[in-house]
Amino acid sequence: MPKLFSTPNNLSYLMLIGLVGLFLSVITVAQSNDGNDDEATYETATSDHHNSSLGALRIWDDGLAEMSYYRAIDTIYGKPRPYTRVVLVNRQWMHPQTGIKTDLITSDSVPVFKLNMVEEIPTENYNYRYQTTMFLERHHLKPFKMVASSQEWCGTTFKHLRWSDGELTVKNFSYIPNEGDTTSTINTDAVPYESLLLIARDVVASGQSRTLNVLNPMRSRHGIEPQVTPATLTIGDRSHVTTPIGTMCTVRVNVQWSGQPTSFVVESMPPYRLIRYRTGGNKGTLEQIERRAYWDRKWPSRFHKINQAP
Numbered sequence: 522m523p524k525l526f527s528t529p530n531n532l533s534y535l536m537l538i539g540l541v542g543l544f545l546s547v548i549t550v551a552q553s554n555d556g557n558d559d560e561a562t563y564e565t566a567t568s569d570h571h572n573s574s575l576g577a578l579r580i581w582d583d584g585l586a587e588m589s590y591y592r593a594i595d596t597i598y599g600k601p602r603p604y605t606r607v608v609l610v611n612r613q614w615m616h617p618q619t620g621i622k623t624d625l626i627t628s629d630s631v632p633v634f635k636l637n638m639v640e641e642i643p644t645e646n647y648n649y650r651y652q653t654t655m656f657l658e659r660h661h662l663k664p665f666k667m668v669a670s671s672q673e674w675c676g677t678t679f680k681h682l683r684w685s686d687g688e689l690t691v692k693n694f695s696y697i698p699n700e701g702d703t704t705s706t707i708n709t710d711a712v713p714y715e716s717l718l719l720i721a722r723d724v725v726a727s728g729q730s731r732t733l734n735v736l737n738p739m740r741s742r743h744g745i746e747p748q749v750t751p752a753t754l755t756i757g758d759r760s761h762v763t764t765p766i767g768t769m770c771t772v773r774v775n776v777q778w779s780g781q782p783t784s785f786v787v788e789s790m791p792p793y794r795l796i797r798y799r800t801g802g803n804k805g806t807l808e809q810i811e812r813r814a815y816w817d818r819k820w821p822s823r824f825h826k827i828n829q830a831p
């Protein structure tokens with residue numbers, strides 16, 4: 522029987538095998554950490570400051586906006602009206618005193634999600650236009666500010682909501698007779714009803730139901746006095762949903778409250794995109810999604826043609 526360790530040749534052979542194995546293991550480790558864009562993009566940042574699982578995703582730090590286009594239906598004058606709803610989500614910083622975006626980021630700057638919903642809904646004689654913008658603190662999705670406007674040929678209505686130290690101030694500017702300009706202040710940390718589109722995504726990301734106070738809807742051509750209603754967002758059934766961009770594994774989020782019927786269907790994997798929604802008489806299904814700098818005129822959309830944004 523040969524003596525494996527008795528000669529220099531056998532020892533050299535074993536050393537060569539060991540070096541080859543070490544080399545292969547280095548290559549394997551290098552490959553496992555290279556080119557895996559999805560894992561690198563959607564990993565959760567390790568920070569004690571993030572209570573929001575959605576806000577902790579590093580994809581929001583790529584400097585781009587998530588742009589979702591929904592095949593939507595709203596009811597106006599008692600008739601369902603098809604249109605495209607555009608929902609934009611990106612991160613930015615707000616000045617704590619002025620309440621507007623700041624490019625000079627300091628320790629006092631407030632990191633927020635900007636959730637912007639843009640809608641133009643055709644009717645028989647003219648279009649209804651809504652723009653609803655919410656700013657939610659990124660770390661825990663607490664409301665910071667909201668502005669909502671409506672425009673149609675009869676006039677314009679505008680609302681400004683600002684939260685500060687547990688107090689909410691609502692300013693209404695309405696063209697509707699007997700409404701006019703009003704200001705009201707209440708003690709509440711209630712979230713905007715319209716922001717549930719984003720909060721439902723965080724519910725799926727965290728895997729936990731959530732109870733919170735919700736304002737009555739502010740997206741309206743009327744001035745609205747704030748009212749607060751408790752609501753619970755619960756995690757429902759999982760299912761596969763087929764949309765124009767493909768079939769996705771989703772989780773349903775139901776809103777249990779005394780308000781209008783509300784539910785959301787959310788992608789079960791990061792970045793937990795909103796696939797379908799129902800908010801009262803308004804319904805929508807995701808038709809296209811893209812990440813781009815929409816403010817860059819040299820970066821065209823994959824969804825609509827140049828000069829033809831919905």
